Amino acid sequence: MITLNFIEKIKIKISGLxxxxxxxxxxxxxxxxxxxxxxxxxxxxxxxxxYLISMIVGAFLSAAxxxxxxxxxxxxxxxxxxxxxxxxxxxxxxxxxxxxxxDFSIELSVRTxxxxxxxxxxxxxxxxxxxxxxxxxxxxxSFKGFFISVFFSGIIFLGIALIIGAIDQLLFSVNSKxxxxxxxxxxxxxAPLFFLSMxxxxxxxxxxxxxxxxxxPRLLEILISYIIIPISAIFTVILIxxxxxxxxxxxxxxxxxxxxxxxxxxxxxxxxxxxxxxxNKFALLFRKYAPKVLVPIVLFQVxxxxxxxQEMGITYGRYYAVLYGIYAAIAxxxxxxxxxxxxxxxxxxxxxxxxxxxxxxxxxFSVSKSSQLNTLENTLIANEMLENGKIIPKPDLNNxxxxxxxxxxxxxxxxxxxxxxxxxxxxxxxxxxxxxxFGFREYEGxxxxxxxxFVNLAPGQALNIEGYDYMGNIHAAKPQDEYQEKFQGxxxxxxxxxxxxxxxxxxxxxxxxxNLLDExxxxxxxxxxxxxVDKYYNKVTVNNQISLEEATFSIENDTVKLGIIVQDxxxxxxxxxxxxxxxxxxxxxFK
Numbered sequence: 223m224i225t226l227n228f229i230e231k232i233k234i235k236i237s238g239l240x241x242x243x244x245x246x247x248x249x250x251x252x253x254x255x256x257x258x259x260x261x262x263x264x265x266x267x268x269x270x271x272x273y274l275i276s277m278i279v280g281a282f283l284s285a286a287x288x289x290x291x292x293x294x295x296x297x298x299x300x301x302x303x304x305x306x307x308x309x310x311x312x313x314x315x316x317x318x319x320x321x322x323x324x325d326f327s328i329e330l331s332v333r334t335x336x337x338x339x340x341x342x343x344x345x346x347x348x349x350x351x352x353x354x355x356x357x358x359x360x361x362x363x364s365f366k367g368f369f370i371s372v373f374f375s376g377i378i379f380l381g382i383a384l385i386i387g388a389i390d391q392l393l394f395s396v397n398s399k400x401x402x403x404x405x406x407x408x409x410x411x412x413a414p415l416f417f418l419s420m421x422x423x424x425x426x427x428x429x430x431x432x433x434x435x436x437x438x439p440r441l442l443e444i445l446i447s448y449i450i451i452p453i454s455a456i457f458t459v460i461l462i463x464x465x466x467x468x469x470x471x472x473x474x475x476x477x478x479x480x481x482x483x484x485x486x487x488x489x490x491x492x493x494x495x496x497x498x499x500x501x502n503k504f505a506l507l508f509r510k511y512a513p514k515v516l517v518p519i520v521l522f523q524v525x526x527x528x529x530x531x532q533e534m535g536i537t538y539g540r541y542y543a544v545l546y547g548i549y550a551a552i553a554x555x556x557x558x559x560x561x562x563x564x565x566x567x568x569x570x571x572x573x574x575x576x577x578x579x580x581x582x583x584x585x586x587f588s589v590s591k592s593s594q595l596n597t598l599e600n601t602l603i604a605n606e607m608l609e610n611g612k613i614i615p616k617p618d619l620n621n622x623x624x625x626x627x628x629x630x631x632x633x634x635x636x637x638x639x640x641x642x643x644x645x646x647x648x649x650x651x652x653x654x655x656x657x658x659x660f661g662f663r664e665y666e667g668x669x670x671x672x673x674x675x676f677v678n679l680a681p682g683q684a685l686n687i688e689g690y691d692y693m694g695n696i697h698a699a700k701p702q703d704e705y706q707e708k709f710q711g712x713x714x715x716x717x718x719x720x721x722x723x724x725x726x727x728x729x730x731x732x733x734x735x736x737n738l739l740d741e742x743x744x745x746x747x748x749x750x751x752x753x754x755v756d757k758y759y760n761k762v763t764v765n766n767q768i769s770l771e772e773a774t775f776s777i778e779n780d781t782v783k784l785g786i787i788v789q790d791x792x793x794x795x796x797x798x799x800x801x802x803x804x805x806x807x808x809x810x811x812f813k
Contacts, residue, residue, distance in 0.1 A: 371420070598634070601623060679788060699727070700801055
């Protein structure tokens with residue numbers, strides 16, 4: 223009997239997959255195409271990422287279009303074909319947009335991700351539009367379907383992987399790429415189709431099928447009601463106490479505050495939706511009070527995000543933080559005063575906000591680009607670093623202003639917007655030319671307390687050793703205190719007129735000295751490396767390179783003359799401390 227029931231369940235699942243394929247034919251075609259593309263990509267040196275992402279976009283769009291057809295045009299097959307054609311056209315349009323991109327930029331990746339997220343929310347929300355089937359039921363169906371499909375897909379993947387491994391170990395060698403083929407077929411084809419097989423054709427009113435798919439398993443009910451909700455309540459109390467105890471000026475710009483509050487509000491909204499179909503005391507109390515607590519907390523987050531914007535300008539991440547904060551505040555108001563059956567409004571609102579964030583000219587990237595360009599230009603003008611369209615290097619700029627310039631330039635570089643900065647040279651290269659252009663490094667710490675200088679002798683310059691008897695190389699270093707002993711005592715041995723002389727490095731009065739010692743270890747002459755540090759401390763270079771003339775130092779007395787040529791030298795500035803190290807060529811002339 224057990225065997226027959228098990229076989230019957232397998233038949234039902236297979237039938238469900240078959241029905242999903244017939245119900246979502248275009249989606250199936252896109253998924254199979256994506257799997258084939260990925261397999262080709264695995265075996266090719268060329269990149270097929272653009273094709274793959276275009277197929278995934280098509281799968282999302284065609285699945286949502288089928289839901290639109292079932293909700294609004296169920297008895298009109300012509301509309302179904304029109305919607306399918308629209309999905310194909312939009313997917314092809316996406317391909318045309320991205321096909322010439324040398325690589326997937328951050329902007330393109332985020333736009334694509336947000337667009338697909340909006341399509342997914344629409345897929346869940348549309349069945350509940352003007353129907354008695356609520357968004358809560360549709361969401362629970364999709365929520366359960368997702369985790370069930372992930373669980374079964376993971377089991378199937380691991381099972382097949384174990385079989386492949388057994389064959390490889392016990393019978394004959396198997397190409398390692400077969401594991402990737404296994405993952406591709408399971409997660410590109412089986413998993414999404416299995417998920418779609420659990421999405422019913424929604425009727426106007428709930429029926430046995432929708433109730434079967436949307437009912438909350440007892441285990442999930444216990445998890446939500448008696449574990450997740452109490453934990454979220456305790457965390458809310460801790461968060462409120464933290465805010466009350468720490469609210470002051472620097473509190474608002476604390477780098478931990480913004481992501482913490484965003485994560486909190488996402489969790490509260492998700493828990494609210496998951497508990498919307500529960501009627502136990504914990505769920506009722508949570509739904510009554512959580513949205514009302516959510517609103518002031520997300521307003522805190524919006525204020526914190528806006529203050530960060532005023533300080534450092536808008537980035538796409540901060541744009542989304544502010545936009546989401548506004549959304550969460552409105553959503554909290556909706557959840558506070560409207561019945562749970564109207565939760566679909568927050569889904570519609572989320573779709574609207576997602577579309578706003580990716581459609582120019584008010585999208586995250588247009589706004590952030592304009593903001594960072596303005597922040598950079600205004601900071602340069604305010605510090606008299608921009609004159610007649612050219613940047614004037616300023617090594618002694620204060621740390622806060624450096625931080626603004628570094629953050630803006632880093633953002634514009636990461637987002638590939640440097641070509642929009644009109645006052646940068648046409649041949650500007652971020653890492654090679656930043657120091658020469660601005661007078662300070664592009665990789666200083668987050669508070670700009672640490673500065674560095676690096677110089678090296680330009681290649682192709684021959685050393686003129688005329689007038690010197692000996693030449694040697696030595697490493698001179700003044701690192702942090704705990705490493706100082708390790709780096710002292712480097713030496714050059716010189717045998718002159720049957721006597722042994724040494725040039726050694728020694729720490730004296732917080733400076734490194736190059737000491738020439740005679741056979742009795744008495745100092746004949748001493749060169750303070752601090753002279754090199756002082757010369758290069760505020761040095762602005764092109765590509766970090768210095769000429770032979772700039773690299774040359776000398777010192778002499780009645781007995782000997784030393785010539786020091788810097789091969790490379792690194793200065794690490796701290797507040798109240800300076801460390802340095804470098805490789806030096808030392809020329810010696812005994813008189």
